[in-house]
Amino acid sequence: MNNLFVYCEVEDGVVADVSLELLTKGRNLANELKCQLEAVVIGSSLDQIEDQISPFGADVIYLFDDPRLAPYTTAPHASILIKLFQQEQPQIVLLGATPIGRDLGPRVSSALHSGLTADCTSLEIGDHEDKKANKVYKDLLYQIRPAFGGNIIAWIINPDCRPQMATVREGVMRKQAIDAKYKAIVHRPIIADYVSETDFAVQIIERHLEKRKLNIKGASIVVSGGYGVGSKENFKLLYDLADVLGAEVGASRAAVDAGYVDHERQIGQTGITVRPKLYIACGISGQVQHRAGMEESAQVIAINTDPEAPINALADYVITGDLAEVIPKMIRYYKENTK
Amino acid sequence: MKKGFRIIVLAKQVPDTRNVGKDAMKADGTVNRAALPAIFNPEDLNALELALRIKDNNPGTTVTLLTMGPGRAAEIVREGLYRGADDGVLLTDRAFAGSDTLATSYALAQTIKVMGEFDLIVSGRQAIDGDTAQVGPQVAEKLKINQITYVEEVLQVDPDFLVVRRRLDNGVETLKAPLPLLLTVNSSAPNCRSRNAKLLMRYKQARTVTERQEAAEDYLYLYDSRPFLNILEITASEIFATPDLLGLSGSPTKVKRIENVVLQAKDAVRLNTNDEGIHDLMKELIESHVIG
Numbered sequence: 001m002n003n004l005f006v007y008c009e010v011e012d013g014v015v016a017d018v019s020l021e022l023l024t025k026g027r028n029l030a031n032e033l034k035c036q037l038e039a040v041v042i043g044s045s046l047d048q049i050e051d052q053i054s055p056f057g058a059d060v061i062y063l064f065d066d067p068r069l070a071p072y073t074t075a076p077h078a079s080i081l082i083k084l085f086q087q088e089q090p091q092i093v094l095l096g097a098t099p100i101g102r103d104l105g106p107r108v109s110s111a112l113h114s115g116l117t118a119d120c121t122s123l124e125i126g127d128h129e130d131k132k133a134n135k136v137y138k139d140l141l142y143q144i145r146p147a148f149g150g151n152i153i154a155w156i157i158n159p160d161c162r163p164q165m166a167t168v169r170e171g172v173m174r175k176q177a178i179d180a181k182y183k184a185i186v187h188r189p190i191i192a193d194y195v196s197e198t199d200f201a202v203q204i205i206e207r208h209l210e211k212r213k214l215n216i217k218g219a220s221i222v223v224s225g226g227y228g229v230g231s232k233e234n235f236k237l238l239y240d241l242a243d244v245l246g247a248e249v250g251a252s253r254a255a256v257d258a259g260y261v262d263h264e265r266q267i268g269q270t271g272i273t274v275r276p277k278l279y280i281a282c283g284i285s286g287q288v289q290h291r292a293g294m295e296e297s298a299q300v301i302a303i304n305t306d307p308e309a310p311i312n313a314l315a316d317y318v319i320t321g322d323l324a325e326v327i328p329k330m331i332r333y334y335k336e337n338t339k
Numbered sequence: 340m341k342k343g344f345r346i347i348v349l350a351k352q353v354p355d356t357r358n359v360g361k362d363a364m365k366a367d368g369t370v371n372r373a374a375l376p377a378i379f380n381p382e383d384l385n386a387l388e389l390a391l392r393i394k395d396n397n398p399g400t401t402v403t404l405l406t407m408g409p410g411r412a413a414e415i416v417r418e419g420l421y422r423g424a425d426d427g428v429l430l431t432d433r434a435f436a437g438s439d440t441l442a443t444s445y446a447l448a449q450t451i452k453v454m455g456e457f458d459l460i461v462s463g464r465q466a467i468d469g470d471t472a473q474v475g476p477q478v479a480e481k482l483k484i485n486q487i488t489y490v491e492e493v494l495q496v497d498p499d500f501l502v503v504r505r506r507l508d509n510g511v512e513t514l515k516a517p518l519p520l521l522l523t524v525n526s527s528a529p530n531c532r533s534r535n536a537k538l539l540m541r542y543k544q545a546r547t548v549t550e551r552q553e554a555a556e557d558y559l560y561l562y563d564s565r566p567f568l569n570i571l572e573i574t575a576s577e578i579f580a581t582p583d584l585l586g587l588s589g590s591p592t593k594v595k596r597i598e599n600v601v602l603q604a605k606d607a608v609r610l611n612t613n614d615e616g617i618h619d620l621m622k623e624l625i626e627s628h629v630i631g
Binding site: 071073074075078098099102103104105106107109110111113114115116117118119128142143147152153154155156157158159160161201202203204205206207208209210221245264269270277278298299301302312315316317318319320321322325326329330333334336337338 | 439440441444469470471472473474475476477478479480481485486487488489502507508509510511512513514515516517590591592593594595596597598599607608609610611612614616617618620621622624625629630631
């Protein structure tokens, strides 16, 4: 009872990276809380799936294994989690901020009347004193995320309702197995105790999954553009530079919303988190949501016409000027020096 | 066979956070919300369009827009009427202040119950002021109906079920789901049609009861003779809500604190666009094996 649960996503017999990242974070939080880490897997053909999960320090693994439970549909997964959480009374539940986690999390929180914070960039344990009620809450989950489209970081807590639920995007937390031989207790509950026939009213007729073409997350150099790039045409300059450097092209949300570049390249709180050797920020002002996705870059070059752009505070090199002038020069001098 | 569908569109008025310019930031680094224009949440417009297309192809269908917010959110209802919605509801009350997504979904679900039978609820996938994507699924759970999120297109409409395509990060899915149903709609769905000039003329004076009380007297006779100009305003006392589940007290999440991010500037090398500086930069990066 009162343990920390991670909902683990599985596709084609492989546990999703985001779930392993949450297990890693969950293990640390559970140690701090002196509680157990429990994993929930709902799907089909889950033989040996526990071998992928237990090295991350899960004490208990629930495997709900039934052909009808994969691919994911909302109602059966929601029914299982709602019933399981009513029985087990977790204090914390973590889900990936994926299309599945974002579909499932709110449904479950609504049924359990528990608080859910989306897209957290950091999770910590701490106390809270409610001065009005003269009450002290021990060991709450601080769900930390940027808010209000601006330079604000909010610490969200759920003082009274359990579980405390949070979603986190892939790549935000680090993935680190702790012990290849860690032994978990595996439960295989009877599916019929958790779902009813009516949960299968929604049917998947067809499904086309594509492997992600882009690997911005794994790129060692990222050339990224913001609203200041000014147009879709100007973005071509960034692709040129990326080509020459062997880099990937990323973008801020403002550039995506302006239609300069596809959403799949968005870096930041609601996009991808990157940790490259070099991040070249072109025409990016540096809103906190964007910084959340790139601030662990080893080196940052900021190119901006505004000498006071917030991104400059993160930068190792600040170039004040027009990127249409700067980028061609970077390409030229790179070529000259690598001949 | 039943005639048409009853569709409810959930829409939200949001500050336009997409193009936060310099004047939208205060000197202390916080957002000056007053400087941001209030707009129709973009994906809610995609949702409205999806509903209107079902109406176009299924005679007898009605589209009702439901929004929760302060009095000025009546603007969202009017915007929906200009684009083809049949009517609209503004849910407004001080009791809703401080609602998180759960308290919001409770208030909306209670209102929908009061509004009577429906076949379909559609909303945008998420609102740009929070990006949580929670309210749609939370409403569906409270109404005990199925949900499909990330919807891009309705492929088939049948009196008892829909076939829809949803777009995910890594592909597409086609699903068949019985009615009643809640859909949340992606920005990849078709854009909303623009305002219709005739509808704009027809609904220009549409007002809530609160707005009417502030309206110029010459116009007031209009509302008796043209009932379509009445925007229904619903308050907390009319939705059979448990007061503890509304607003701040109905919100499990609390903001413990907020912090303005003050960046400790690194000791950056500052360059201008002259050739020498950029040449040296590229040389340095190559020599330190950061690039090349």
